[in-house]
Amino acid sequence: MTMLTPTSMPARSGLAGLYSQALQFASSVPLSAVQFVARLAVAIVFWQSSQSKLASWPVTVQLFAFEYRVPVLDPGIAAVLATAAEFSGAILLFFGLFSRLAALMLLGVVATIQIFVYPGHWGEHLTWAVPLLLIFARGAGVISIDHLAVRFFSRER
Template sequence: MSQSGAQSKRRFVLLMIFALEKAEAFGRVIAPPMLRIALSLPFFRSGLTRWDGFLSISPATLFLFENQFKVHIFGAAYDFPEPDTVALLVAVAEVTLPVLLALGFATRFVALALLIMTGVIQLVFPDGWANFHLYWASLAVAIIALGPGPLSVDHLVRRWLEPGKI
């Protein structure tokens, strides 16, 4: 290979390395909020259907938790204990946790809570694993592993608490 050919190849390799480094840096900024929003949306949409006005659980939600939703464990289906209380907790969680997650506030804890909720939902709807629950669980685990990212309230709080470290 000629001197100019080797030089061209080296420039191309350096350009590719530079491009990949910039793509990685872009991904590190954009991926966390995209993951947070992707996980937030299905829970938030579901949460909006649970309410019938301000702080009023819809009758349909109460009916579902009292009569339809069952926990499937070891081949048997069990009623929720205190279904009205569970319905209220779920309705509150499905609205507040996605908002906190989208903002990136208490990100890893919220992602863990949504992962646990996904596990409970899997017990209620055992056939939903391949269609929904696997993806929700994967998003939650990715968020727990990667953290909130620089475009988050958590990042701002950390900068405020530890100004010299970031």
């Protein structure tokens, strides 16, 4: 049984032809471009969140004490941990450095928010989790410091 791929499909006309061309175009998008855009998109979200926390630290601690209420952790400690994870995770993702570790760390932040803080906002949390899962599963791509480091350290010396 032969599988038809977008590039091996016979030429068609009309709507089927347009669909076939769309599939060919989609197949030509490099995965590294998708990884790069995913990294930037999610880095921006967590960068902005960390910056709003840092802009008014007393308000941030109050939010952790009275609204977020992460169980077991003191609100001051939870605020520091969340802010540090968002800040460092955003920077690491932006540059593509230790990207899988950064993605895993931010997935932990998203899971904490989903489970303990805003369980009804799962749709928004999925929009953050999906690019993080892509980065965790496939890495940062060739447009990253991770890629450069692998190339540098894997050279024969």
